[in-house]
Amino acid sequence: xAQTLEIRRSSASMWGSHTGxxxxxxxxxxxxxxxxxxxxxxxxxxxxxxxxxxxxxRQTGTYQTLPELHADFWNxxxxxxxxxxxxxxxxxxxxxxxxxxxxxxxxxxxxxxxIVQYQNGIVDVNQDxxxxxxxxxxxxxxxxxxxxxxxxxxxxxxxxxxxxxxxLEPACIKACPTGCLNFGTKEDMVALGNGRVKQLKASGFKDxxxxxxxxxxxTSVVTVLKYNKPDWYELPADPHVGLLVRGWxxxxxPLGVFAAFAAVVGTFAxxxxxxxxxxxxxxxxxxxxxxxx
Amino acid sequence: MGFDLSLARAEVRQFKISRTxxxxxxxxxxxxxxxxxxxxxxxxxxxxxxxxVHIEGDPDHPxxxxxxxxxxxxxxxxxxxxxxxxxxxxxxxxxxxxxxxTWDDAIAGIARHLKDTRDRTxxxxxxxxxxxxRTPGLAMIGGCTDxxxxxxxxxxxxSAWGVPYxxxxxxx
Numbered sequence: 001x002a003q004t005l006e007i008r009r010s011s012a013s014m015w016g017s018h019t020g021x022x023x024x025x026x027x028x029x030x031x032x033x034x035x036x037x038x039x040x041x042x043x044x045x046x047x048x049x050x051x052x053x054x055x056x057x058r059q060t061g062t063y064q065t066l067p068e069l070h071a072d073f074w075n076x077x078x079x080x081x082x083x084x085x086x087x088x089x090x091x092x093x094x095x096x097x098x099x100x101x102x103x104x105x106x107x108x109x110x111x112x113x114x115i116v117q118y119q120n121g122i123v124d125v126n127q128d129x130x131x132x133x134x135x136x137x138x139x140x141x142x143x144x145x146x147x148x149x150x151x152x153x154x155x156x157x158x159x160x161x162x163x164x165x166x167x168l169e170p171a172c173i174k175a176c177p178t179g180c181l182n183f184g185t186k187e188d189m190v191a192l193g194n195g196r197v198k199q200l201k202a203s204g205f206k207d208x209x210x211x212x213x214x215x216x217x218x219t220s221v222v223t224v225l226k227y228n229k230p231d232w233y234e235l236p237a238d239p240h241v242g243l244l245v246r247g248w249x250x251x252x253x254p255l256g257v258f259a260a261f262a263a264v265v266g267t268f269a270x271x272x273x274x275x276x277x278x279x280x281x282x283x284x285x286x287x288x289x290x291x292x293x
Numbered sequence: 294m295g296f297d298l299s300l301a302r303a304e305v306r307q308f309k310i311s312r313t314x315x316x317x318x319x320x321x322x323x324x325x326x327x328x329x330x331x332x333x334x335x336x337x338x339x340x341x342x343x344x345x346v347h348i349e350g351d352p353d354h355p356x357x358x359x360x361x362x363x364x365x366x367x368x369x370x371x372x373x374x375x376x377x378x379x380x381x382x383x384x385x386x387x388x389x390x391x392x393x394x395t396w397d398d399a400i401a402g403i404a405r406h407l408k409d410t411r412d413r414t415x416x417x418x419x420x421x422x423x424x425x426x427r428t429p430g431l432a433m434i435g436g437c438t439d440x441x442x443x444x445x446x447x448x449x450x451x452s453a454w455g456v457p458y459x460x461x462x463x464x465x
């Protein structure tokens with residue numbers, strides 16, 4: 001393989017393959033929901049670059065293309081119309097994989113290597129190894145991975161890892177005509193977001209906030225929100241990986257594997273200690289055939 | 294438990310446009326005229342037939358600097374559309390269908406009509422005897438993708454013909 005990115009973490013694996021020999025900056029997308037005009041260039045760019053099939057749009061009463069993300073539609077602008085203090089607000093938010101630093105999908109995935117986190121923070125589904133069980137959708141706090149019915153695999157935003165691997169920006173970021181999207185290192189994007197929040201606060205939006213949820217150790221998608229009400233933007237207020245997912249993967253699964261090994265080792269140890277099972281010494285053929293117990 | 298050491302490196306999708314031929318062009322849709330790069334199959338060698346496989350914004354273009362709107366970003370489908378009209382067509386007076394003609398015929402035909410209409414409707418002097426030199430039988434409507442330079446030339450040309458009814462449709 002000639003790829004350049006090391007894997008930081010890999011699903012259902014005791015250890016990934018992160019040697020740490022080479023360093024890599026964590027990359028991030030920046031989304032400023034206040035300057036988004038809802039043109040959907042990012043949606044079209046995503047479909048075009050990733051060669052995805054066309055999806056029939058569904059009218060839900062707003063300009064939103066689909067009610068939610070789809071296995072063939074990885075980038076969706078959510079339109080929310082809301083009255084705030086008597087003023088009409090058209091809140092738009094770019095919905096896609098958040099590329100969590102502590103990904104719930106990866107924690108939930110039972111197929112070794114099917115979900116990987118690259119060294120630069122990108123979380124990707126490896127369709128070669130995906131078994132299509134859909135556990136990642138359960139583990140995801142943002143409801144992102146979707147099952148591709150004809151492909152039989154899970155699919156979601158890859159943060160254009162194929163473009164980033166060769167040094168380009170993601171397709172959606174490049175297309176954005178208003179510049180409300182940006183791409184760079186996580187550090188730079190957080191700085192950009194904090195600057196924009198400060199600017200918004202100075203212009204009267206007192207509770208403007210940079211959404212970078214710490215429940216999942218931060219995400220590689222930082223979003224500037226005009227109002228500190230994530231649910232208005234259909235974002236979870238405090239996302240974290242579920243206890244059940246963690247308990248299953250970190251406690252039950254190792255225990256089960258240990259039990260299986262222990263059964264094999266115990267059987268062998270029993271054999272080594274006591275030898276093969278001997279026929280009963282006090283019984284004889286007549287007893288066995290007589291039906292007496 | 295996953296002890297597979299073949300996971301040592303990421304298996305990212307191959308960069309699909311690494312060796313496509315890049316051609317710079319302009320988006321045809323609106324007056325902004327964003328720059329695009331058209332990626333085509335093959336390297337234009339003798340036995341390779343080009344086909345548009347990808348289009349993205351031209352980062353060196355001074356107007357758009359790489360960005361595009363959803364219409365521009367889907368130009369690939371516009372170019373590959375089987376319904377795309379690739380030559381001029383004419384529907385002659387009284388006809389019920391469009392016929393394909395060559396560019397030469399189209400330009401010559403338009404010039405002929407322009408000249409005939411102008412000759413027929415030209416007004417040198419108005420009722421009061423003042424010199425007006427106008428052609429009220431013609432009107433000119435510009436296209437939304439026309440550049441400043443094109444609009445300038447168009448204005449010059451129609452002024453020379455004496456056309457009073459004109460709109461360059463210059464939106465920017």
